[in-house]
Amino acid sequence: MCAERRRRPRPRRGFTLPEALLAIVVIGVGLTGVLAAFGSVTRNSADPVVHKQMVAVAQELLEEIQLKPYAVAAHTAPAGCARDTFNDVRDYNGYGSTGVCTVDGVAIPALAGLGVSVTVASGTLGGVAAALKITVTVQSAGQTLTLVGWRTDYAS
Template identity: 40%
Template sequence: MLNRHRRSAGVTLVELIVALVIIGVALAGMVAVYTATTRSSTDPVIVQQMEAIADNMMEEILMKPYARQSGMPVPAASDRANYSTVSDYDGYGANLQGIRDVEGNQIPGLERYNVAVSVKATSLTNVPGADALRIVVTVTVSGTDPALPKPIVLTGWRTNPS
């Protein structure tokens, strides 16, 4: 006797449609999460630019001598090209919009970024307050986008080598 009921290998049309619907719903959910995350995330290029600005400013400051040599003039606050000591940078950037080179020229493309520098005497372990400086470089980016990054703050210390 022949078996009239053969088992078919594969899936039925109904099973295939149900599987496609489930996969479609899952993909739609993943795309929605990806879109929301991308929309609210900070642009990494902006963060990298802020870090580079802060790092370069800190490096410039730390390369200066701790104290003014006798006979060296005190530069004007806006004359960064003639800053000769670490302390000369205190207050730099407070009234400036955009990033500027050493001569004070605005750097194209960096108009939205701002840098501010604070240099204050501080006490460190085994170093008196008169012989140590705390340098804080803060870089911000202006704009109304809520996804803009928080300020980048670098802190460094400089001691009197003598």
């Protein structure tokens, strides 16, 4: 009898060089796709914030104008960014500014990239002849937002 044991061949462990290269290529292609998707999302992530700022500025200005008294005749509005001397709706006709300012004319640095313009025109709203159509337009780099509101002479 043979006292020597027969050695069984061990199964090989690990992987070969071509398998390692293939794994590196597959992982690299997958990472490239994921990073490209993240880059696209990151580039466009500020757009909703700018749009929301534009909507907020337009709504604030439209509400400010609609709260002013109705005026039959147009007045000459002072030039500049300040709106504290505007005493009726028609004073806002032709108002425009690059950048956004408070009512008393103080520029808001965080909104310097926005431009605002306002038109006020006579119109008829639902059979009411004494109505003014207020159009507020806010511009940013390549984007324009327009809100339209009405003010009627309901007091007379």
